[in-house]
Amino acid sequence: MSKPFSVLGKPTPREDALFKVTGKMDYLADMTMPGMLFGKLVRSPYPNARVVRIDATAALALPGVKAVVTAADMPNRKIGFRFDNRPLHTKVSCVGDAVAAVAAVDEETAREAAELVQVEYEPLPGVFDPEQAMEPTSPLVHTEQWMDVAGKQVVPRTNNIAVHYHFEHGDPDAALKQCDVVVEEKFTVPFVTTATMETHATLSVWDPAGNLTVYTPTQAPHLFQKEMAEALGISGAKVRVIGTPIGGSFGKNLEAHPFEIVTAVLARKTGRPVKMSFTRQEEFIGSRPRQPHVMYVKTGATKDGKLQVRVCRAILDNGSYNSWGALTPLVTMQSFTSMYQVPHSRYDGYVVYTNNPYSGSMRGYGNPEAVWAIEQSMDMLAEKLGMDPIEFRLKNVNQENEVTPQGMKITTCNMDKCIEVAAERIGFKAKRGEQKQPLRGVGLASLIHVGGGARIYKSDGSGMIVKLDDFGRVTVLSGASDMGQGSDTTMAMIVAEELGVSVDDIRMVSRDTALVPWDTGVHATRATFVCGNAARLAAQECKRQLLAAASEQLGIPADDLDVRDRMVFQKSNPKNRTAYDKIVRGLHFRQNGNVIIGHAFYDPPTEMQDSQYMGNISATYLFGAQAAEVEIDPDTGRVKVLKIVAVHDVGTVLNPPSLEGQVDGGVMMGIGYALQEELKLDQGQILNATFREYGFPSVLDAVPVEKVFLEGGDPLGPFGAKGIGEPATVPTAAAIANAVADALGVRITDAPITPEKVLKALRQRAEQSPQVATAEE
């Protein structure tokens, strides 16, 4: 596509880059306020226990301690996505549940005081395996269910199934019988955590009029405002949320957490600002991991290579409470029913309570899990059909103008092209064929993901206000939340492009509920598409005002004027031009003067899914494919990723380095998911709560990532763009698993593919003729 852009498409440093590389970025942990106290939680070492007694005498006697709070100090309201949690507990359901909290003049005193709080527990038997937890004889993690924040409609619980998602399309059972090949397999993915550089932190300040300001690295300030208000039993009108720079989030800051509510209560009680931040160990224990899944998948095809049916029964370890993470089966379901054309499907997702740490939302939100199973199944089907796995996929790709079984209306779609390019660039055919080398393999996986908003809340919109000052400086009060993905820069580029100015002229202000128009928050890869459209519309309004002013000042009809590269010019005589800021001052500095302000709210044409999970949830869908080449070390069992090719349909490239960074980061996260990362639990206790032991990929593990961006231009996207945030990490692990299977001749279906599992598979292969097998530890 030819690019008429003067700003977009050109490599543009992120506005926070200089701050970060020079160490000048002040995170919440750096913030101080006059009179500020530090809070600390007293956490349960038991996964399931009743609190018998709390004695705060010694803690309160420590000089500098200003308050100790327990559950009795908390508003009598349940919290969390399904109202099953409390800020502080009298009965704990997982290790790390807090039973009390302290506030003291400095962090060290707070820590010491927390240790001085004497808590007597009565330990209870727990349940730690989700499949076991589903059995009727299993002890109940919760005995009742609240239907809303006020505790109305308390329903007794009879089992540990927090939610059951069920969707069926066509006649999957009949279809399975009619298939020529059927693959049945169990796939598992583990607990993994975001392991962000910044640990959880919050700062609460009440003003004398009873207004609360919360400083937080949230991804979704407006939803956070509502959650905090509900948890505290006050109106949302009383709560202001100010987003602080995010040192990594990936979903962990999508919702309010118990410690944030506790901190607000400590601040209210002491009448002083209170800050709380987690140690690294607390972060492992108290941050929300990605759900472990067990997926029993049956899938079948006819010998012509047409996919016929896909059935999945998924069990998710929810841990002790529901968070937004309990909603991830909606995404998993979409991939099982709608990724590749599959006429018959059934998805059953069981979100099951255990006494493990409770899981949350994390980049991809159920989709890397789904693709781990789906794309391995595709390879297995192809193998059974004796068909090239690329050819098999291409026979079944999604198409433009398709409506999927769940009612998702696909508009633009480059899935075939993504797969073809990824396969070609990795050298798929050759490396599987005559160039096949022992213990080397190639694999591929693709994806479908929402990319034009995702109406999971009553509004899917975003707003922007754009204001110009006398120096031409443009302030954007932006609904978009930059969580490190660079959306502030993308929004600035969109406004600059539309308004004909430079990115340096733009100042982004975002993530302050008092200042910026409403936005759902960053999730579902929506910022570029939804917020980008709002930014463009608001900038268009400013441009209209600018050209009207120029028309009056220059005596040229507005429709013969345009603005580009900071100059207003006459279209019919481009040499006739004036600096845009001069026009702005000309409008302002006169009698009856005016200033330029524009605003817009963009709500994408999306539908909320109905109770049958039907609805066009997004205004566009994202496609992509990644291919991996791996090599196995036969001595250590280590899988070395030699290369990743990542091909994504992005509509239009807005900021090349930002896009590339998203893909590099997503791929690295996928490599960790495939090969290394697992939060290891024993009876609810995390065994590897340090960076060293958890072992996510570091820069030393970085691999070459060849990035290809397909640009078709989405008709609804801003300047044709779609998002990329989550998709970049969705197919990586599955592509690697397929490559490992190709290298080993043995398929390992439970992530991560650790050296131990590989060595076991190598032994297995040596013992028997190579064939597909499930590696089990």
Place this chain on the structure above:
Amino acid sequence: MSKPFSVLGKPTPREDALFKVTGKMDYLADMTMPGMLFGKLVRSPYPNARVVRIDATAALALPGVKAVVTAADMPNRKIGFRFDNRPLHTKVSCVGDAVAAVAAVDEETAREAAELVQVEYEPLPGVFDPEQAMEPTSPLVHTEQWMDVAGKQVVPRTNNIAVHYHFEHGDPDAALKQCDVVVEEKFTVPFVTTATMETHATLSVWDPAGNLTVYTPTQAPHLFQKEMAEALGISGAKVRVIGTPIGGSFGKNLEAHPFEIVTAVLARKTGRPVKMSFTRQEEFIGSRPRQPHVMYVKTGATKDGKLQVRVCRAILDNGSYNSWGALTPLVTMQSFTSMYQVPHSRYDGYVVYTNNPYSGSMRGYGNPEAVWAIEQSMDMLAEKLGMDPIEFRLKNVNQENEVTPQGMKITTCNMDKCIEVAAERIGFKAKRGEQKQPLRGVGLASLIHVGGGARIYKSDGSGMIVKLDDFGRVTVLSGASDMGQGSDTTMAMIVAEELGVSVDDIRMVSRDTALVPWDTGVHATRATFVCGNAARLAAQECKRQLLAAASEQLGIPADDLDVRDRMVFQKSNPKNRTAYDKIVRGLHFRQNGNVIIGHAFYDPPTEMQDSQYMGNISATYLFGAQAAEVEIDPDTGRVKVLKIVAVHDVGTVLNPPSLEGQVDGGVMMGIGYALQEELKLDQGQILNATFREYGFPSVLDAVPVEKVFLEGGDPLGPFGAKGIGEPATVPTAAAIANAVADALGVRITDAPITPEKVLKALRQRAEQSPQVATAEE
């Protein structure tokens, strides 16, 4: 006037009141930032000297000192209102001029380091009396004049007259000859200072991209942005100004000061945030006082009691540099030419350089000075005419639809009513007549002042953005600067009234150049009128959107809907009503949703005065009168103010306690001006730089102030309102002087009327028959 208001006119606590009375207001002095340094100036003890040598060795050797800067580190640009000043000097022109500055890790170290900077001065002879300074033989304070910031057009100086203002109307010399009575008198007013609780402070932070953020208690953020940028030689687009809570200002924070520029340079040099704040002593030395005036006034009337002519030659002690204060003769001139109808007038104002501390702008801005002379002259004329001074005034009051000699178009005018009511309430007639008691007296003075903006800058406008959130919370991004006068609350009330919500629903955000639309800043009593109109217009736009949404949701035509007391209701059936925030959510939480945002910019229909000082500078004018009753203690000479009656034409009372507070504060300031305050100087050295020695009125000196507000409703004012900020202090001192003259029978024309002067006058009275005399110390 009947009041249809639901919010306005009702006593409403200021939104900052709770913060202030609970000690929760964090001023700039309370602020900290990660890595923040403290700055300190090295000030000259000499009023006129050349800097021979600066040795920073010892200062730099002190642990914790991060930088020492001198004039060589400053941008080579002149600063100040007429480009005659420097941030740091190589030749000082007044005591307190800074020659160097340090930045260190804490305030104590900074102070110590400043003392360690060795400065060698070569003292020069100075000039300290403005009349002396005007003589051709006097040494020049400045030898050259820069015409702009870049130093273009340097003009050699031949005298110490910084500016000469001249205006003449009619034929004053001929008129004087034709008058039946003429009064000729010298009036003087002293150096007084704002003596605010908060001392000057500033905090500068540079980001790695070269953007500067300045935290400052400025009254005029947008002008400050421009001044800082010019002083630093960078674009205003690079400067963000964030106003901090103001602990008293009264004009002192109208413009940027040298120490703020020095602090920004220290921050740039060290790469860290730098804060500087003044000690109380520095505040006396380094803050800008009100100009001392010597006014030679001739005024005459015909025996029919018609005022014919007024001539004034005023000499202002400008001190060593020009600030915005050098513009105050524009206001003084207006009162001399346009207060009461006077067909012939001449004003010559000489702003004269001396080696005294340089003066600035202070509440009333030249008008209390003018009225001190004018209203005493009026009494003197009346006495000579043998006419009651009230009757004399009423014969000459300004009138509606009058155009004054300078082209000021008076629309609404209650001057006669103000005088009548003030006289009546103080019991003027009786207390001057049969009830006359020895050593007691009554006096009266009135005023004219701009009240509908004052176009002294290229724009006289103000902007507002109003945004509603889902909880109905209304954010107002307000151009208005609350400097303690309560304008945030007034703006909130105006928006609440117009939008039909409660003041508690409003959140004000102001004084941040990045966020709020442009505004000239608080000066000239303009906030209520100008910003209030902008607030009303922006709220009207939101109301339009709200009623349109309600119309759609309720199926009722928008013109049959209104909103009041937080409810949207059907005008033809008021019981049919819905909470406004429900309408807002109904608009938002749906497909194709929207949010409510409105904005407006109001530029009053004002004119900049031309080079002949002609032009309708304001959209409306303020009138008022104050009457004082005093009692003289014959033993101590102390003047006790028994009562003040303050009658002001305010158009419409918006917030009664706020209005009353403005008048109470203004009157107290006027009492200080009349009786107590004077910054005493000897050879440029301030002799009384402490609260105790300076001796402004404290709460113990408070007197009963009877406040009467006349409400006529201004056709252009928001809901009919005019301002009150400055007028409240304008006539007080003159009214007291007239009352003292009545009590003593001797007139004291040089403020303040100290016990010493009164005792001298009493002695004088005893020695001779009582008659008008000038008290001289």
